Amino acid sequence: MKFAIALHSPAHAPSSRRALLFAKAVLAQGHEIVRLFFYQDGVHSASGNVVSPQDESDTAAQWRDFVSTHKLDGVVCIAAALRRGVLNAEEAERYSRPAANLSAPWELSGLGQLHEAVQTADRLICFGGP
């Protein structure tokens, strides 16, 4: 079965960890994840500048590893990302900002990518809130 997963919360929210464990269980059961869409505060998970306290798990890094390892389509909503200061090199240059904090495996794109994922997938599962 094909899954699309949308994440609305940042890496420090319990729901982000829940989404990650769910996504791992999806693959463990032989299903496919057609796209992970990071929306609203979920875009913070894709920032390369997140530093977790040493005694807490680094969920942002775990997301990056998960997306890289399984070569998944990790899409970050561009409008949500720009307003939260999550920029790739191209956007940093376009808006004359001093630094970029988003790189591979993440990709900035529009809300249309969520819509397309929903059309492609059999299930859309959203995570957010606490």
Place this chain on the structure above:
Amino acid sequence: MATLHVLSNSPFTDSRLSSCLRVLGSEDAILLCGDATYALRADTAAAQSLNAKTGSLKVFVLDEDATARHIALPDWAQSVDYAGFVTLSVHYDKVNTWL
């Protein structure tokens, strides 16, 4: 179309659970995770409102979230792990998260 309703907010801070119970379809089920698992605390209005529906409604709870909060599960709630969560999302036609 049978829907799995996923809640993660505490029933003591907002009205998501009561709204959800009001719009539930006859074949729908609820999965409680995060602070929403507090709805299973005995002798609370939230637990009573769930219990009143358990004749037709299936109530699932994410095991680790209930365990982390030391919540004793009533016999009408069934605990699932993440593999069980995936199985539920395959079984039901839609998954609606109360964000």
